[in-house]
Amino acid sequence: MRFVKHLGWLVLFTACRDPRPAPNAQPTASAQASASPANGGRGASSTAEQRRDSAAISAEFLASRDVQVRRDAARALARIADARAAELLLLALADEDPEVNTWAAYGLGYACRGRELKTVRALVARAASLPSDERRASRLAGRGEAIADALGRCASSEAESTLRAWLHGPLPRAEAAALALGRLAVQGGKLDDLTLVALLDAADRPRDPLHNALFPLTRLAALNASSAERTRALALRSIAARAPSLEFALRALGRTGDGGYDALGTLAAQHELEPRLRAEALHELGTSGSSGQKALWAVFDSGLRSLPDDATLLSEDFGPISALIDALSTPIYGSLAQLQALAALTIAEADSATLKRRKVHLRCTAAALLAGSNYQSPRLLACDPAPDSRERALAGLRVLAREKLRGARKKAFLAATRADDSLLREAALDRLAEHPELGETYAVLADALGSKALGVVASAAHLLASYPERSARTLDESGDARSAPRPDESVIQALQGAFTTASARHSIEVQCLLLDALGALQILSLKDHANAACLSDNPSLREHAQKALRLLGEQARRCDSFEPAAPGAAIATSTSRTQLSLETDAGPLTIRFDPTFAPVAVARVLALAERGFYDGMLVHRVVPGFVAQFGDPGGDGYGGDDQPPLRCETSPIAFERGSVGVALSGRDTGSSQLFVTLGRYPHLDGEYSWLGEAGPGWERVAPGDRILHARISSVP
Numbered sequence: 231m232r233f234v235k236h237l238g239w240l241v242l243f244t245a246c247r248d249p250r251p252a253p254n255a256q257p258t259a260s261a262q263a264s265a266s267p268a269n270g271g272r273g274a275s276s277t278a279e280q281r282r283d284s285a286a287i288s289a290e291f292l293a294s295r296d297v298q299v300r301r302d303a304a305r306a307l308a309r310i311a312d313a314r315a316a317e318l319l320l321l322a323l324a325d326e327d328p329e330v331n332t333w334a335a336y337g338l339g340y341a342c343r344g345r346e347l348k349t350v351r352a353l354v355a356r357a358a359s360l361p362s363d364e365r366r367a368s369r370l371a372g373r374g375e376a377i378a379d380a381l382g383r384c385a386s387s388e389a390e391s392t393l394r395a396w397l398h399g400p401l402p403r404a405e406a407a408a409l410a411l412g413r414l415a416v417q418g419g420k421l422d423d424l425t426l427v428a429l430l431d432a433a434d435r436p437r438d439p440l441h442n443a444l445f446p447l448t449r450l451a452a453l454n455a456s457s458a459e460r461t462r463a464l465a466l467r468s469i470a471a472r473a474p475s476l477e478f479a480l481r482a483l484g485r486t487g488d489g490g491y492d493a494l495g496t497l498a499a500q501h502e503l504e505p506r507l508r509a510e511a512l513h514e515l516g517t518s519g520s521s522g523q524k525a526l527w528a529v530f531d532s533g534l535r536s537l538p539d540d541a542t543l544l545s546e547d548f549g550p551i552s553a554l555i556d557a558l559s560t561p562i563y564g565s566l567a568q569l570q571a572l573a574a575l576t577i578a579e580a581d582s583a584t585l586k587r588r589k590v591h592l593r594c595t596a597a598a599l600l601a602g603s604n605y606q607s608p609r610l611l612a613c614d615p616a617p618d619s620r621e622r623a624l625a626g627l628r629v630l631a632r633e634k635l636r637g638a639r640k641k642a643f644l645a646a647t648r649a650d651d652s653l654l655r656e657a658a659l660d661r662l663a664e665h666p667e668l669g670e671t672y673a674v675l676a677d678a679l680g681s682k683a684l685g686v687v688a689s690a691a692h693l694l695a696s697y698p699e700r701s702a703r704t705l706d707e708s709g710d711a712r713s714a715p716r717p718d719e720s721v722i723q724a725l726q727g728a729f730t731t732a733s734a735r736h737s738i739e740v741q742c743l744l745l746d747a748l749g750a751l752q753i754l755s756l757k758d759h760a761n762a763a764c765l766s767d768n769p770s771l772r773e774h775a776q777k778a779l780r781l782l783g784e785q786a787r788r789c790d791s792f793e794p795a796a797p798g799a800a801i802a803t804s805t806s807r808t809q810l811s812l813e814t815d816a817g818p819l820t821i822r823f824d825p826t827f828a829p830v831a832v833a834r835v836l837a838l839a840e841r842g843f844y845d846g847m848l849v850h851r852v853v854p855g856f857v858a859q860f861g862d863p864g865g866d867g868y869g870g871d872d873q874p875p876l877r878c879e880t881s882p883i884a885f886e887r888g889s890v891g892v893a894l895s896g897r898d899t900g901s902s903q904l905f906v907t908l909g910r911y912p913h914l915d916g917e918y919s920w921l922g923e924a925g926p927g928w929e930r931v932a933p934g935d936r937i938l939h940a941r942i943s944s945v946p
Contacts, residue, residue: 245917246897248877253688260532275299279306280877282767282802284315292322297330304330308337309880316341316349322476323356328367331356332376336882336916339380346386353377353384354392362400371882378406379882379916382413387422390414394425397440404432409444409912415449416913426457431463433475439555441474445912448481458486467492476828479911480507484514491515495525498550499533506908506929508550509854511672516557526557527564535567537575543588544816546929549854550867552588555595560632562599572596573609584815587621587934590614594625604771605629605642623654631661635668647674653866659689663697671700675927679724685866687728688740693745694721698836717751725751727761735872739895742774749778757782763790766874770896802837803829807922810839814849816935820925821890821906822945828879828919831892831900836942838871838902844940852933856911859893860937861903870901879919886910888928 271681278286284307291303292317304322307315315337322334335353342349357377366372381389381929393414396407408429410435415421421429426447433443447461465479465486473479480497483490495837497503512529516521538551552840555572562569573596594613601607605626614622627646635643646658659678662671668711678690682901694701701717725744734741745763747841748756760782763775777787804825812819825832838844844860850867851859885891885907891914892902907914 244881245894245914246919247390257743275302275306276803277797279309281794281797282310282312282769282792282877283392284310284312284318285794287315287318289318289321290600292318292325292330297327300325300327300330303332304333304337306880308333308340309878311337311340313341315346316345320352323352328364328373329370331373332370332882335373335376335380336371339376339383342380342384346384350392352383357403357569358377362403365402369883372402372510374403375406376407376882378403378410379413382410383417384668385414386415390418390422390425394422394428395445397428401438402442404440404581405442408432408532408942409441409445409915412442412446412449415446420438421446421450422658423454423457425828426453426796427428430457430460430464432823433468439473439475442455442478442912444468444475444482446480447485448478449913450485452487453485458490462486462490463492465490469497477507477510480510481514483511484518488521491518491522491525494522495529498529498554505546505550506855509553510856510909512550512553512557513853513855516553516612522557523559524563526554528563529554531568531913532556534572537571540585541583543585544930548932549929552591552932555592556778558595558599560599560602566600569600570609574873577615582815584935588932590616590619590621591932591934594619594621598625598628601629603632605639621649623649624657624795627657627661628653631664635665640668643668644670644674645905648677652681652864654685655681655683656685656689656866659686659693662693662700669704669920672703672721675701676718676720676724679721682731683864683866683868684732684735684737684740685864685868687732688743688868691725691728691740691747692741695743695750696727698747698750701751713911717753721751722753722755725753725756729756736874737868738768738770738875738899738902739868742770742896743776745771745778747928749781754782765792767792767794768898770899773896776788801830802833803894804833804836805829808832808836809943809945810835810945811941812937813874813941814931814935816931818850819927819931821904821922822925823890824923827881827883828892828921830922831876831879831919834871834873835902835904839940839942842940843871843902844937847937848933849931849935849937850933852931853908854929855909857904857905857907858907858928858931861893861901867903869904872922873901876900876919880916881920882916883920884912885914885918885920888924890921890924894918894919 275287275291285354287303287306292300294300304319307319319334319337321329323338338349338353350822357374360373364372366375368606378393381393393407393411397404411421411429412427429443429446432440442560442883444465453461463484468475468479483494494511495796496513498508515526536905544550571594575593577589579585590613597607597610598615602612610626610629613625630643632640633639643658646654649655662668662674675690675694678686681687703718725747729741729744732744741763745760745762748760760775760778763771764779766772772789772792776787779787808819808823810823823832847860847863848865849858849860850862875898876892878900887907887909889907892900892903893905900919906928
């Protein structure tokens with residue numbers, strides 16, 4: 231499961247957030263009877279949370295003398311976060327227990343949309359009654375932090391002005407307000423000029439500068455000229471001083487234009503800087519389009535004057551090296567000789583499989599740059615000595631796609647769209663958008679929708695949703711171009727089968743993409759799939775079903791209500807701290823699970839590990855400096871263990887470097903995939919289920935590294 235495959239690696243906000251809080255029905259008599267502290271409040275709250283049934287939690291839970299009953303009720307309501315839950319959470323916000331308050335504020339932030347004024351005023355009033363120097367007592371955010379974050383989620387002008395004022399207050403509240411303004415920047419897409427000035431002032435003050443003040447700027451696409459100049463100066467000063475705000479300062483440079491790109495290039499070439507930070511600098515340049523390419527090639531020339539040795543390739547220094555090579559694009563502004571040397575990097579018989587894999591990646595990436603548009607370049611064909619090489623095929627595909635698909639080039643490309651290797655096939659499908667000249671696209675997509683590989687189906691569905699005209703037959707039998715009024719029948723039939731397969735495998739992500747395609751193509755004959763999804767208890771399915779149904783003509787259709795399923799068998803939970811020891815071909819790695827906040831997800835992962843699910847699995851995704859991800863048997867990010875998806879057990883917890891979470895493609899879509907954070911990224915906080923902490927060594931991991939064996943042990 232990918233964070234968000236087609237929108238870039240930092241766009242992670244589908245997460246566990248449901249944009250439309252759903253009003254559930256009023257409590258039934260049976261629900262009221264079961265939802266009382268006398269009948270086992272804690273168990274009832276947990277069951278209601280998993281069923282997303284706020285009607286099963288009565289106000290009595292929040293009035294219980296047992297503080298743990300009140301905490302569990304507030305936590306369940308915060309994770310349900312529908313309209314009824316929001317009303318009860320307003321009561322919990324006044325509770326005397328700090329943890330109940332924290333959960334209440336967190337849930338109110340999630341449920342804020344459509345009730346901003348009432349929620350913001352309640353949050354601000356509660357904040358006014360809290361001590362200014364209150365500290366958190368556990369891993370959960372403190373009350374002040376949770377209230378500030380909730381204001382950021384509300385993203386109203388009143389919330390922004392309040393948070394801006396808090397920047398001038400006591401330090402803990404000011405730091406929380408800065409982080410919350412980063413949340414608000416994402417929710418609203420911008421910040422007021424007054425807020426930008428206040429943040430820069432807070433970062434620049436001589437005494438007690440705010441460490442988090444530059445974070446909101448990293449969540450904006452760009453800055454105006456005056457803010458950019460000042461931000462660049464502040465960021466460079468923080469980086470030179472190795473200030474606690476170093477990570478945010480580095481990312482902020484990427485928002486400051488050409489001067490920032492030059493500075494990032496200089497930093498990326500400084501080997502005294504931590505490898506993960508160099509990788510971040512390179513990523514910022516890589517996402518800046520053509521503007522960052524000259525700086526990247528300058529880093530290539532200065533940083534790779536000699537070929538990396540084997541020890542370097544097996545260390546965490548491989549992260550920035552691969553980040554640099556992967557970010558480079560044509561035209562070539564750097565040294566041809568150095569690029570040629572990299573493409574000819576020696577692979578020895580004695581090299582380990584891990585070392586060979588990393589060398590092959592560098593060789594093939596360099597060869598693809600040198601090849602230009604010649605997909606039969608001898609250097610490219612020889613970049614991997616293995617007879618059936620995925621890396622070589624993927625590099626060749628990048629070269630193939632650089633020109634229009636005609637003749638032999640077209641034949642080679644079509645072969646990739648039918649490849650047995652699902653990753654190669656997905657990559658070819660993703661490239662189809664660049665080639666409208668390919669008249670057979672409808673047939674390629676129909677074939678792909680029938681694949682057993684979920685990632686192949688997902689890629690086809692995404693293309694159909696983005697380019698619905700590509701579903702039509704645009705060539706007649708004689709090869710002449712013509713227009714078609716509707717999707718080809720083969721595509722319609724293939725979509726029907728794809729829905730059945732994705733549903734049977736409990737793939738919410740693929741079902742959502744298929745619903746997007748159904749709506750974009752306006753296929754009325756498949757409307758039943760959208761109607762069924764509209765009634766689902768899964769919020770991601772309901773959201774995509776509503777969009778599809780409106781495209782199918784039901785402009786007023788809403789899918790924000792559902793009937794919770796009847797309670798079934800007890801759901802397995804974990805209660806003890808456990809360590810997962812992973813023997814990998816990149817060295818030993820560990821994860822320590824703490825089931826306090828996500829007992830169901832931890833139990834699922836441990837059960838999978840116990841039966842050997844993770845043995846032999848690839849680490850399929852690594853973004854140096856950001857995240858490492860594993861848990862998909864197919865290795866493309868779309869698969870899982872084919873069980874019903876996990877409910878999000880999100881919490882107001884900071885995802886620090888080394889945190890472990892459940893990977894998602896929307897709310898309540900988690901399965902077997904886990905991610906380990908390699909840096910501090912506050913926009914992840916509260917958006918993913920937090921499971922525990924990873925041990926050292928994850929910075930050494932690269933895509934394709936394999937988990938040989940996973941072993942469970944107890945933690946004292």
